[in-house]
Amino acid sequence: MDATKTPPPAAPQRKTLTPECVAAELDVTPEAVRDWLTYGVLVTTPKGERKRVALKGRKVGGRWRIERADLDTFTKVTTEASVSPDAVGAEDRAETAAQARRQAKSDQEYARAYLRGEKQ
Numbered sequence: 001m002d003a004t005k006t007p008p009p010a011a012p013q014r015k016t017l018t019p020e021c022v023a024a025e026l027d028v029t030p031e032a033v034r035d036w037l038t039y040g041v042l043v044t045t046p047k048g049e050r051k052r053v054a055l056k057g058r059k060v061g062g063r064w065r066i067e068r069a070d071l072d073t074f075t076k077v078t079t080e081a082s083v084s085p086d087a088v089g090a091e092d093r094a095e096t097a098a099q100a101r102r103q104a105k106s107d108q109e110y111a112r113a114y115l116r117g118e119k120q
Helices: 019-026 030-038 068-080 090-115
Strands: 041-044 050-053 058-060 063-067
Touching: 019 030, 019 063, 030 063, 041 068, 050 068, 063 068
Parallel strands: none
Antiparallel strands: 041 050, 058 063
16 A cells, blocks of 8 residues: 555636625625725826726626626736726716705705695
8 A cells, every 4th residue: 555645636716706705705795895896996007098997798597797807807907007096997987976966956945845845
């Protein structure tokens, strides 16, 4: 009997990942991964150009799935460029906040007019 043992084969990497798996691998929250899928991140290239780079993924049964190759590409691009973490989806969040403020103002105007008896 041979005293040396061969180590077991390494577990194969999954080809399709969930946001939770990606989050655990990159030490971020699953919400951050979903933001990357939805809004992307704002990066500054070495040439000084600013552009938005999104993590590619697809929804299967209403749940996000990310291919390993797409994650590798995303991490390579964001590692080579300067990422502005505060800019992740900031434009989209600002627009949503502006819409909410407009709706609130409209609701207040309607309520005031209703109380004055102008609208029913």
